[in-house]
Amino acid sequence: MFDILSAAAAADAPPGWLQFLPIVGMIVIFWFLLFRPQMKRAKEHQQKVEALKKNDQVVTAGGLVGKVVKVDDTYAEVEIAKDTRVKVVKSTIGDILKPGGAKPAND
DSSP: OHHHHHHHHHHHSOOGGGGGHHHHHHHHHHIIIIIHHHHHHHHHHHHHHHTOOTTOEEEETTSOEEEEEEEOSSEEEEEEETTEEEEEEGGGEEEEEOTTOOOOTTO
C-alpha cells in the first residue's frame, strides 16, 4: 500500500527544472529592464567621448562647463574661463553641448 502512495506522489511531483523557472524569469527581466539600457547608455557615452574635438562645448561630471582647446587619447584640455584651462580625463566628460546654446556668464 505504501508503494502505491509513494509512486502516485512521485508521479504528481513537477520536474526539478521547473523550480528554477522563476529565477530564470527574474534574470531575464533584470536583463531587459536594467542591464541592457545601462550598457546602451555607456556605449553612447563612449562614442561621444571618442568623437570629442576642438571647440566643442562640454560639461564635465563635476559640473564644469567649457570649451575644448586640445584633445589627446586620454585627456582633454578645457578652457573654463578666459586664459583658464584645466586638463580633464576624457571619460569624465558628461555631455557635449550643442552649438548655439547658452553663453557662459563671463563672456
